[in-house]
Amino acid sequence: MTDCGIWLVRPESEALALTLQQQLSGDLYRPWLDTATTQKQQFAAAYRKHKQWIMIAASGIAVRFLDGLAQDKHSDPAVVVLDEAGRYAVSLLAGHEGGANRLAYRVANAIGAVPVITTATEALKPLVVGIGCRKGVTAGQIAAAVHQALGGRQLNKVREIATIDLKANEPGLVEFCEQHDLPLRVLASATVVARPWVTKASDWVQQNVGLPGVCEPCALIASTRGKLIVPKMALNGVAVAVVEDAL
Incomplete structure (x- = not known):
């Protein structure tokens, strides 16, 4: 198991996810293959298995999946959200301390997206x-x-x-x-x-x-x-x- 998990919400993101995996490495998750539990439940079970996450999803979905999971910026996994069109790589959780800001740049550079960083340390x-x-x-x-x-x-x-x-x-x-x-x-x-x-x-x-x-x-x-x-x-x-x- 690698440090990074790549979470797909829909099969349509497969090609983008495979490109990321080739460029950055990481374990791919295809939650639609497990019909016994919801995607949110599956993500909660896998959340602490990786130090970093790339979620190919809408930001609203990512926020709902993360509900109740985040504990501390020093221990939470880094989470970057990438839209399915591969346009924006958003540092969503554990940006500075957890490395999500840097991960957003790596994701963006790998596929030609725009990194979105909102932490004051960098944004100012x-x-x-x-x-x-x-x-x-x-x-x-x-x-x-x-x-x-x-x-x-x-x-x-x-x-x-x-x-x-x-x-x-x-x-x-x-x-x-x-x-x-x-x-x-x-x-x-x-x-x-x-x-x-x-x-x-x-x-x-x-x-x-x-x-x-x-x-x-x-x-x-x-x-x-x-x-x-x-x-x-x-x-x-x-x-x-x-x-x-x-x-």
Whole structure:
């Protein structure tokens, strides 16, 4: 049994659940196969068997299933709710302490959904940092470029790092995010192509990535009400842009 359970409410979610299982691993639950008990009863019996849950269901169903089960944010399993269309991954329970916020990012990155985080610890951080980088850059190179772009702003004010899918597994970028406990938001290249918001297009990026730019559009797309406060700054193979939430 893995740390993560994937709960399907309907057979129609099977393909989405299998994609998640392939990307993230996890045990699939198909409660409709057991006609002796209700889904709510089955979920209650399985609730403590995993440290994390991904529920492919409406949020209302998830809330009803969780009724009476949650006890303490330090011990409750993390619960992320994903709609059946795979559009939004909502951190519902044990967001910060239990890891549901990070799980929401992992789910979102795996299928191209939008992570929804509502805990004040993360939601009140006003900055999103967009990053584009050349292959093989180190975590140290990324850190130097990010600190240059932030200027006097503190890294603990950054809500998330945003990049494109081509860089989702770039070792230096992943290491930097892990070192500084920053969630990595991965955007599909097709999404960035549709909104190529750049102050100055890059011939190198266009030739090698097929986009006019990476860091600026990624940061702006990730922050729906943000304003570009630091246009693209490049340092040693790393390009960084900073967006701040508008009041």
